[in-house]
Structure formats: C-alpha cells, structure tokens
Amino acid sequence: MTGVAERITGLVGALRAHGVRIGTGESVDAARAVEALGFADRELLREGLAATLLHGAAQRAVFDPVFDLYFPRGVGGPAEGTADREALRDRLARALAADDRALMARLAAEAVDGLGGYGSSPGSDGWSAYQTLERLRPQTLLARVRADVRGRGGGGAAFADRLLDDEIRRRIEEFRRLVGAEARRRVAERRGRDEIARRGVRPTADRVDFLSADRDQLAELRRTVWPLARKLATRLAARRRRAARGTIDLRRTLRSSLSTGGVPMRPVLRRRRPVRPELVLLCDVSGSVSGFSDFTMLLVQALHDQFGKVRVFAFVNRLDEVTGLIDHGRADPDGLGARIRAEATLTGWHGSSDYGMALGEFAERYGDAVGPRTTVFVLGDARTNMNDPNLPAVRDIARRARRLYWLNPEPRARWGTGDSAAPAYAELAEMHECRTARQLGALVSRLLPV
Amino acid sequence: MFTSVDDVSARLAETGYLASPAVATTVFLADRLGKPLLVEGPAGVGKTELAKAVAQVAGARLVRLQCYEGVDESRALYEWNHAKQLLRISAGRDESWDATRTDIFSEEFLLPRPLLTAIRGDEPTVLLIDETDKADVEMEGLLLEVLSDFQITVPELGTVTATRRPFVVLTSNAGRELSEALRRRCLFLHIGFPEEELERRIVRLKVPGLGEALTESVVRVVGALRAMDLRKAPSVAETVDWARTLLALGAGTLDEAVVRESLGVILKHQDDIQKAAAKLDLDAL
Ligand SMILES: Nc1ncnc2c1ncn2[C@@H]1O[C@H](COP(=O)(O)OP(=O)(O)OP(=O)(O)O)[C@@H](O)[C@H]1O
Ligand SMILES: [Mg+2]
Numbered sequence: 001m002t003g004v005a006e007r008i009t010g011l012v013g014a015l016r017a018h019g020v021r022i023g024t025g026e027s028v029d030a031a032r033a034v035e036a037l038g039f040a041d042r043e044l045l046r047e048g049l050a051a052t053l054l055h056g057a058a059q060r061a062v063f064d065p066v067f068d069l070y071f072p073r074g075v076g077g078p079a080e081g082t083a084d085r086e087a088l089r090d091r092l093a094r095a096l097a098a099d100d101r102a103l104m105a106r107l108a109a110e111a112v113d114g115l116g117g118y119g120s121s122p123g124s125d126g127w128s129a130y131q132t133l134e135r136l137r138p139q140t141l142l143a144r145v146r147a148d149v150r151g152r153g154g155g156g157a158a159f160a161d162r163l164l165d166d167e168i169r170r171r172i173e174e175f176r177r178l179v180g181a182e183a184r185r186r187v188a189e190r191r192g193r194d195e196i197a198r199r200g201v202r203p204t205a206d207r208v209d210f211l212s213a214d215r216d217q218l219a220e221l222r223r224t225v226w227p228l229a230r231k232l233a234t235r236l237a238a239r240r241r242r243a244a245r246g247t248i249d250l251r252r253t254l255r256s257s258l259s260t261g262g263v264p265m266r267p268v269l270r271r272r273r274p275v276r277p278e279l280v281l282l283c284d285v286s287g288s289v290s291g292f293s294d295f296t297m298l299l300v301q302a303l304h305d306q307f308g309k310v311r312v313f314a315f316v317n318r319l320d321e322v323t324g325l326i327d328h329g330r331a332d333p334d335g336l337g338a339r340i341r342a343e344a345t346l347t348g349w350h351g352s353s354d355y356g357m358a359l360g361e362f363a364e365r366y367g368d369a370v371g372p373r374t375t376v377f378v379l380g381d382a383r384t385n386m387n388d389p390n391l392p393a394v395r396d397i398a399r400r401a402r403r404l405y406w407l408n409p410e411p412r413a414r415w416g417t418g419d420s421a422a423p424a425y426a427e428l429a430e431m432h433e434c435r436t437a438r439q440l441g442a443l444v445s446r447l448l449p450v
Numbered sequence: 451m452f453t454s455v456d457d458v459s460a461r462l463a464e465t466g467y468l469a470s471p472a473v474a475t476t477v478f479l480a481d482r483l484g485k486p487l488l489v490e491g492p493a494g495v496g497k498t499e500l501a502k503a504v505a506q507v508a509g510a511r512l513v514r515l516q517c518y519e520g521v522d523e524s525r526a527l528y529e530w531n532h533a534k535q536l537l538r539i540s541a542g543r544d545e546s547w548d549a550t551r552t553d554i555f556s557e558e559f560l561l562p563r564p565l566l567t568a569i570r571g572d573e574p575t576v577l578l579i580d581e582t583d584k585a586d587v588e589m590e591g592l593l594l595e596v597l598s599d600f601q602i603t604v605p606e607l608g609t610v611t612a613t614r615r616p617f618v619v620l621t622s623n624a625g626r627e628l629s630e631a632l633r634r635r636c637l638f639l640h641i642g643f644p645e646e647e648l649e650r651r652i653v654r655l656k657v658p659g660l661g662e663a664l665t666e667s668v669v670r671v672v673g674a675l676r677a678m679d680l681r682k683a684p685s686v687a688e689t690v691d692w693a694r695t696l697l698a699l700g701a702g703t704l705d706e707a708v709v710r711e712s713l714g715v716i717l718k719h720q721d722d723i724q725k726a727a728a729k730l731d732l733d734a735l
Contacts, residue, residue, distance in 0.1 A: 036483070162730065230624070
C-alpha cells in the first residue's frame, strides 16, 4: 500500500482532532504494528492500530469511522451498481434475513452509488447517506424480513421467535451504519479524507454539547452515567483518603524500628470517620436545558451513596422536590425527564423559565434543606426570560450553605447576552461552564465535597 | 512466541480459549512489540482467562498479582520477614549490631511478592496484574516504574533486573480510570461481549451436550438481554452457567416456563429480572 507513513500520520492527526491524546511513542508503535501485521487482512490492521493508538473503549466510536477513511475498503464505486430501488430492496431484504454482513456491505456500496449521489449529475457534488436511506427506507423491510426468516424455519423455537423483531431492527441499524461509512468514504475521495475525518465523523458522546445533542446522543450519554459515576466515586474516595490522612505504613514503621533494635518508635494513628457531606441540587428542567439537567441528576443519583443526604429540586418557574422520583430513576433513566415533568409542579401560569421566582420559592419553602454541611448546585443557563433574577434569594442560599456552585451549560461567551443573568448570579455563586459530559465529569470530581 | 495472528488463535483455542480477531491480534502484537497488554472490559468476558491461556500456550509460569483496595508495595514487590528478623536479632544478642543488620537484610529474610518474583526468574513468565483498577492510585506509580525498566531495587540488596522480560497482562474492569501514563505504557485491548457466532462456539466448547438448537436460542436470548440496558448485563460466564443449568434441567427447547425459572442464573439483580421479564413478555414472575 502506498504512503503507509502518511496514512498513519493522517489517521493520528484526525484522532487528535477528536480529542484522542496520542504521543509520538504510540505513532511509532502503530507503524511497527502495521509492519508486523501486513496488509493482507484489513480487520487485523484495524485491531492492531486500535491497540497501539487508543487508551480507552470510548475512543473506539471515533476510531472506526476514521480508520475506514484512511484505510478504505476500496477505491471508487462498486463494479456493478444499480439505481433500481426495488431490486435493491429485494436483495437487501434477503441479506437481512440471512444476516449476511458481507452482502449487506456490498449492498450499502451499491445503494450509495445508485441512490445517494447529488448535484447536477448524480454524484457530481457528493454522496449522501441521508438521501440514500430516505430513498431505500430499509426500516420498512421489517415485516418482509420477518416473514422470510419464519418461512425458512429460522424463527427458532417458539420462545426465541419473540426476539426476532428486535434482532432484525439491529441488523437494519447495522446496515444504516454501513451506508454512513460508505457515503463518507465516497465523499472523502472527492473532498479529501482529512477534512471528512474531522467534520464528517461524530464526536464521542462525552464531547457533544448538551444543548445541541439530539435524542440518540442523549440516550447514548445516559448509558455512560454508571461507568462515569464509578470513575468519579473512586476519585472522590481518593480525595477523601487524602483529606483524612493519618494512617501509618506498618511496614515502614517496623522497618525503621529495626534500626532501633526492634522497638517501634512511632505511634499508630487512627483514622477518624468523617461525617458525610450533604448535597442539594436545583435543576432547571425547561426544554432548552433539560438534556443537561436530566443527565446531571442521574449522575448525582448514581453517586448518592457518597453523601450523607442528597435532595433534588426541579423547576421551570415553580419549584418542586423530586428526590423520590430520582431514586426510582435508576430503573428507567430514559423516562426520568418525562416523569418529572408529569408528576412535579413546575409551572404556574406560563411555561417558560423564571429563575427569580423558582429560587425565591426554594429559599422560602425549603430553606431548611440547606445547612452548614450542605453544598448546593444550581444547574441551568440562567436565562430568566427578562424576569427579575431575585438576587436576594440567591444571596440567602449562599449564606446558609457551605458552598454554592452554579453549572451553566452555555459557552462562557454567551453568558450575559440577551436575557442571560449569568454575570449577576456568578457574583454570588461560583459559576462554571459545563457544556459536555467530559467537562461535567471533571467539575464533579473537583467540586463535589468529600 | 507466535508466528502469526492465526497461530495465536489456533494455539489459544487448543487450551480452550476462543479468541476474537481483536484478542488474537493484540496478543500477537504485545508479544512482537514487547509491550504490556492492558485488557479492559466488563466482568466475566474472559480477561483473566486470557492471561492464563497465554501462559499455558507459551509454556510459561503464571505469576499473578491480585489487586485490591489497599494493596501496597509489601504485597506487590517484596517484604522483609519481620518475625524471622526479630527472632534472629534476639538470637544474636552478643553480636555487633552491624553484623546482625547485614545478616537480617539478606536473601534469607526476603519475602518476594509477585512483581519481584516475575522479574527474577529465568524461565518464560506471564505476569498477570489482575483487577488493576481495584488498587489505589499510589500503586500505579509503582507499576509504572516496574513496567518501564523491569527492574526493582531493594535498597539493602541492590537492583534486580529482569534477564527475560515477562509477558505482562493487566486487567481492569474500568472501576476506576487508570492513569494516562500507565495506559501509554500498554497496548490497549477492550474485550466486550462476543459476537453471536463466537459465543455459540464458546458454548459448544464448554457445554458440549447442549444441542445446536438450544445453544442458538441461549445465545439469542442473552443477546437480547444485553440490548436491554440492565444494571448488570449477562456476560460470557453467565451464558455458560445458563447453558449448564439448562443441560442439567434436561430442557429440550427454550420455552417460557424454562426461561422464567432460570432467569436468576443469568441476571443478578431483582430489578433486572423484572425489567427483562416485562420486555420478554414473560408472565408474572
Ligand atoms: N473467549 C473465551 N473462550 C473461552 N472461555 C471464555 C471466553 N471468554 C470467557 N470465557 C469463560 O468465561 C469465564 C469468565 O472469564 P474470566 O474469569 O476470565 O472473566 P474476567 O473478564 O476476568 O471477569 P472479571 O472482571 O469478573 O474478573 C471463564 O471461566 C471462561 O470459561
Ligand atoms: Mg478476572
């Protein structure tokens, strides 16, 4: 293969642009891996490069599409293509029924070639996965594939047959992914792979802005809550240990005691059991920021055994305690947001956010929830819809609490623009920009009390 | 150690470990590049088993450092046998202290722990540092040192350098994020849940009496459970356990009653069992 070194450099550059940290040592290892593996099997090459360049499983989601661009399956369109939609659908239905991955990949290539081209003549401006899938509509093949599988007696025993629909959906999902990869490959041939590898590949979920994440991305994020919580819990534990220093190293004590003829000279210190801190969360759950606050609430609930007490309040323009709902959120995280909005009283006469009103209601009705051991977090964009921000209420909360933090999902540059009261609130609460799960993780491990 | 990736797969298979292409490739490279292998993945996907299989294939001794919260140098590296030293001290009352000290810090009073053991031998060695994420952060600094130079200094005895570098496998359940520095030292391998085809092969290998139809159904149901976002998704270990249970029950096919009764073998949490039962349309459990 020509220009292997350039390909590796390109691949590494694109991965770095997606936030994967790769040093020169790893690049050298990658080159050695390529040398040891050769080019005979592209999938082994993929695994070898992943093993040398990546440091975590989450990075794989950007690695695979980027790899597909720098080490493409082939060049140009398929040898034989067709724009005959019905013929393609027939063949795709059979491939899905047989779960034939190789055939599905070939059909994805034909479909992009035949249906995905756009411009004055098809393909003159590029290829679109979206257009391909809109025309082919693979999701509508479900019933046909199901009948086909059952017809061959492949539905399995009576019980396993009920899994069939979901299995077919997953195969269709896989086909959609293949179409996406193929369209990127074709476009990259025209516009250059460096650009497509940077712009055409979705960032990892933890780097997506909460405010612009779509449904799928938010669902993907929710799946990271538990791993993230475990990670944070260990960081908190480490901080707690450091805070409660005072244990001694038995081995060293004994060892040093040998120089005094075996008499231990240092006393054993007892570790005191610290009182667990308390946490209060005030969450704006209005439409614009709900992705952010839902995720943060789930994360905090996942961490709740780190604290003596956790209470969560949600608001739009009225405020209500939702601690109980969150506790049950564990069984069904995807439904949490809807449940909060259905069961809590969050709005008065209108439906838009009113921070002043909500914070005032908190200070008035739940002021007792905040004491000298309590750390309070406000989650929201501080957009008050031109209402009074009610700074005295915030001042009151800050005075009662041990600490008051504010996590704002908007980029710092937008604070104070339009109806944002962020600068005023930031005078009273320590406000942090918190746009992505990655930022949130870093903030939580730094700010949460131990 | 290996001539090709296929060679890795074939020889691991002989020991009863069925490697995915990713596993085989990474093991091959770890050997070729002489780098430690960091294996991450959920519980029960065969991380520990892989290290054992590699040791067996290589005809190497397996030295295992099992990590846990609080594991420290004295458990990982070496320790002086204090009791024995104290005995020696009291036995040699009329000796000069200098003479005693030289004596009690000699080989005889040293208790080597896994890291030192692995570095000292001349024979081929696989060093398994298991569940690295359970150890405290401080432990990582130590591992980093050992894995960079493959030498350990015992102040009283001098420096021990590996004459033959062990093949190192670190495993982690991602309970804690391992440090960037440690990751950089290693080749990275994530073992996830296996593809259906591979999992069927594993079941056939471990539970040969089960029969093809049932094997297929078992793997399909497990796949469906994994797609459900449960607190603890069933792993290969559970698939194998379930297959064994079904064999013991003498189940001919998978039907609703059998699944309902044995779901507890695959799922460990009560809320998971309930969620799965609902999604699988099982009648009330
Ligand atoms: N690829 C495989 N080939 C053969 N057996 C396997 C494979 N993967 C898993 N197993 C089986 O699964 C069981 C669990 O594997 P193992 O104990 O190595 O898991 P683990 O990943 O180390 O889990 P933990 O994180 O809980 O330590 C093993 O007993 C083994 O029989
Ligand atoms: Mg293990």
